[in-house]
Amino acid sequence: MTEILDLLKKDVIDNMIKSGKREDGRGLDEYRPITLLKGVLNAGPDGSAMARLGKTQVLASVKFTIGAPYPDRPKQGVFITSAEFLPVASPEFESGPPRENAIELARVVDKGIRASEIIDIDSFFVEEGKVLTMFLDIYVLDHDGNLIDAAALASMGAITDTRLPKIEDGEIVWGEYDKPLDYKDVVTTSTFSKVDGKILLDADKNEETDASARMTVSFVKGNICALQKGLEGSFRAEEIEYIINKALEKSKDLKSIVLKA
Amino acid sequence: MNDEIKLPGDVLYDKPVQMPYGYIENGKTYTTVLGIKRKRLIPLKGPYDPKPGDLIIGVVSDVRFSGYNIFVNMPYDVSISSRGIRFDLDYNDIITAKISHVDEVKNITIDDVRRLRKGIVIKVPPVKVPRILGRNNSMISLIKDKTGCDIVVGNNGLVWISFHGNVELAVESIGKVVKEAHIPGLTNRMEQYLNKKKVN
Amino acid sequence: MDYEGPLIKNGKRVDGRAFDDLRQISIKAHVINEADGSAYIKWGNNKILVGVYGPKECLPKHIADPHKAVVRARYNMAPFAGKEGHGRSGPSRRSIEISKVVSDTFQNVILAEQFPRTMIEIFIDVLQSDGGTRCAAVTAASVALADAGIPMKDMVSAVAGGIIEDTLVLDLNYIEDSQGNADLAMAFTHRNKDVLLLQMEGDLPIDKFKELLKMGMDSTEYLYKIQKEALEEGYKNKPTESVVLDL
Numbered sequence: 074m075t076e077i078l079d080l081l082k083k084d085v086i087d088n089m090i091k092s093g094k095r096e097d098g099r100g101l102d103e104y105r106p107i108t109l110l111k112g113v114l115n116a117g118p119d120g121s122a123m124a125r126l127g128k129t130q131v132l133a134s135v136k137f138t139i140g141a142p143y144p145d146r147p148k149q150g151v152f153i154t155s156a157e158f159l160p161v162a163s164p165e166f167e168s169g170p171p172r173e174n175a176i177e178l179a180r181v182v183d184k185g186i187r188a189s190e191i192i193d194i195d196s197f198f199v200e201e202g203k204v205l206t207m208f209l210d211i212y213v214l215d216h217d218g219n220l221i222d223a224a225a226l227a228s229m230g231a232i233t234d235t236r237l238p239k240i241e242d243g244e245i246v247w248g249e250y251d252k253p254l255d256y257k258d259v260v261t262t263s264t265f266s267k268v269d270g271k272i273l274l275d276a277d278k279n280e281e282t283d284a285s286a287r288m289t290v291s292f293v294k295g296n297i298c299a300l301q302k303g304l305e306g307s308f309r310a311e312e313i314e315y316i317i318n319k320a321l322e323k324s325k326d327l328k329s330i331v332l333k334a
Numbered sequence: 335m336n337d338e339i340k341l342p343g344d345v346l347y348d349k350p351v352q353m354p355y356g357y358i359e360n361g362k363t364y365t366t367v368l369g370i371k372r373k374r375l376i377p378l379k380g381p382y383d384p385k386p387g388d389l390i391i392g393v394v395s396d397v398r399f400s401g402y403n404i405f406v407n408m409p410y411d412v413s414i415s416s417r418g419i420r421f422d423l424d425y426n427d428i429i430t431a432k433i434s435h436v437d438e439v440k441n442i443t444i445d446d447v448r449r450l451r452k453g454i455v456i457k458v459p460p461v462k463v464p465r466i467l468g469r470n471n472s473m474i475s476l477i478k479d480k481t482g483c484d485i486v487v488g489n490n491g492l493v494w495i496s497f498h499g500n501v502e503l504a505v506e507s508i509g510k511v512v513k514e515a516h517i518p519g520l521t522n523r524m525e526q527y528l529n530k531k532k533v534n
Numbered sequence: 535m536d537y538e539g540p541l542i543k544n545g546k547r548v549d550g551r552a553f554d555d556l557r558q559i560s561i562k563a564h565v566i567n568e569a570d571g572s573a574y575i576k577w578g579n580n581k582i583l584v585g586v587y588g589p590k591e592c593l594p595k596h597i598a599d600p601h602k603a604v605v606r607a608r609y610n611m612a613p614f615a616g617k618e619g620h621g622r623s624g625p626s627r628r629s630i631e632i633s634k635v636v637s638d639t640f641q642n643v644i645l646a647e648q649f650p651r652t653m654i655e656i657f658i659d660v661l662q663s664d665g666g667t668r669c670a671a672v673t674a675a676s677v678a679l680a681d682a683g684i685p686m687k688d689m690v691s692a693v694a695g696g697i698i699e700d701t702l703v704l705d706l707n708y709i710e711d712s713q714g715n716a717d718l719a720m721a722f723t724h725r726n727k728d729v730l731l732l733q734m735e736g737d738l739p740i741d742k743f744k745e746l747l748k749m750g751m752d753s754t755e756y757l758y759k760i761q762k763e764a765l766e767e768g769y770k771n772k773p774t775e776s777v778v779l780d781l
Contacts, residue, residue: 110780110781113780113781114581114614114661114662114781115579115662116579116617116662116664117612117614117615117616117617117661117662117663118614121614123779123781125778128567130779132661132781134612134614136613136614136620137620138619138620155613155623157623159583159610159657159659160585160608160655160657161566161569161572161583161584161585161657161658161659162566162568162569162585163568164568164569164587164590206620208613208614208620210612210613210614212612212659212661214566214583214779215566215567215568215779216568217567247617247618248617339762339765339766339769341680341689341758341761341762341765342679342680342685342686342687342688342689343686343687343688343689343723343724343725355685357645357685357687359687364687364688364725366645366685366686366687367680367683367684367685367686368680368681368683368765368769370769377683378683378769379570379571379681379682379683380682380683380684380685381570381588381589381649381683381684383648409588409589409590409591409592409649409651409652409653410591410651410652438650439600439601439650439651440649440650440651459683461683516769
């Protein structure tokens with residue numbers, strides 16, 4: 074209820090980061106408290122989860138429909154990720170079609186999951202001309218920075234919560250399920266921001282207003298499965314190396330959060 | 335003390351009483367905002383309602399050829415002419431001013447513009463400003479005294495805190511007043527809190 | 535999932551409710567940090583988030599009114615909210631219409647003349663739907679507006695009524711809604727029971743309509759109590775902090 078005015082945040086954050094401190098007292102390589110809750114929407118989606126990173130709250134939903142395959146891949150299912158910044162969540166979000174930031178968010182999460190091949194979309198074949206389409210919807214409910222990691226975590230939460238719908242005569246029987254969705258492993262995603270020459274993990278919104286560059290690293294089975302550099306600033310090779318090592322170090326904790334939730 | 339929370343539309347008085355946050359209908363007075371009924375209605379939330387004579391804090395949001403736009407925590411920025419002030423302002427400069435006039439569409443005119451030193455400005459709910467100031471400014475004096483910060487509280491819900499002194503403690507203390515303003519015994523609690531923090 | 539079988543059996547409805555029973559309802563106020571006011575309502579299987587912003591600069595500028603604040607609601611249904619299928623994102627004609635009637639519901643309850651040239655926005659996001667979302671949304675929006683400290687003449691609540699198998703019932707769930715004969719959405723002010731929203735489709739004799747309106751009106755007290763509890767919970771004798779949003 075008391076917050077620093079946006080216009081003046083930059084000065085204050087600069088001063089703190091210079092002295093190696095963060096507003097909430099955590100280390101530069103530490104996450105805020107993480108919570109992951111699965112099955113939060115029990116009636117609509119086939120799988121759902123809410124992730125919290127400090128005050129950031131992101132909801133993810135997985136839902137299947139029957140659709141047509143892509144013409145060049147007639148036996149393969151379809152996986153579609155979209156993200157929305159709900160205007161309900163922040164005065165900065167406007168209603169209307171997703172803007173650049175929401176699309177980038179969805180794409181970064183999508184790439185990690187798709188490239189890791191943890192979901193076997195070949196198994197989504199139903200019959201000639203019919204495959205399962207898997208919709209992953211990301212809803213940002215409260216924005217206090219680092220939406221990417223929160224969205225990635227919520228998405229993994231939703232995927233590991235998902236049950237495959239029962240199919241009869243080539244149609245989904247709504248409300249009935251066949252078995253849990255098979256996933257091969259857990260993708261973990263960590264995002265780092267460069268603020269005043271220092272690299273920090275899990276920037277909050279105040280810190281993000283002051284960040285010059287951003288780097289997102291996704292891991293599966295100890296290998297990088299997606300990378301995304303963001304914002305106008307640049308990184309040095311040794312900074313990137315540091316970030317990748319840190320992300321690998323964090324992936325163990327993140328994976329166990331997904332599996333234990 | 336068992337406080338009674340009033341919702342918009344709840345009866346306050348069985349007679350018509352002209353009062354802020356009141357609405358008169360059929361000879362009775364109803365509250366229009368969420369509040370606590372003590373001797374009068376203390377609103378718990380709400381936007382800033384400007385009045386002539388209010389001291390406000392502003393931040394320069396735009397520098398134009400002939401003047402400035404000032405962010406004042408209201409739906410619209412205030413424009414001032416550079417002729418009215420004897421110094422130049424820059425983006426993000428922090429000022430205090432007095433409201434001299436509020437017209438029928440809530441446009442405000444300000445005068446007595448002064449520039450404040452570098453510092454931070456925090457947003458607080460405008461309805462909590464009287465509690466942050468305290469009776470005869472007792473609360474804000476206490477916080478200034480214990481933190482060593484210069485602090486100016488604007489009626490518009492912006493609070494300026496100087497960079498010298500324990501800024502973090504000042505921000506925390508004001509936050510605590512905001513969160514606990516409606517709980518009885520605030521002054522004693524704040525004194526204990528600040529004394530304890532100061533020892534640490 | 536087509537439901538087959540009687541909608542009323544031994545005087546009870548499909549989910550065991552009596553004719554004038556509402557579903558389980560809970561509201562939490564103050565759940566979004568960034569909003570000026572907010573509320574989250576669980577009404578049966580409906581789950582709806584409401585955030586209020588303003589009074590703020592009126593955009594687009596041409597809709598500004600020199601005499602009062604413009605109240606704008608935006609109702610949005612999440613693509614995954616329904617029991618069946620996956621909707622498209624973006625506003626449908628249905629959600630645009632609901633946005634309009636909700637805006638109109640609150641425009642005159644809010645003391646809008648206190649904030650000329652500004653805009654008050656009410657964002658409604660349906661995360662899970664099970665019939666009666668607009669009524670649940672109006673009931674929650676009233677809490678969110680009060681939480682924002684927006685001056686209002688009164689609290690507003692809403693409920694739907696209908697006829698199933700010749701019986702008048704309140705608060706139709708999805709199954710009843712899709713198979714019933716009539717669906718009447720109604721919103722009332724708490725104190726004066728003024729009707730602020732009224733929409734009906736179906737087949738409804740005049741005397742049944744009157745009776746149904748009375749039933750809806752009678753539920754106002756019950757809904758008001760839930761609204762009051764939600765607002766008290768956030769403030770009574772304890773520090774005001776944002777409540778964690780538990781879906």
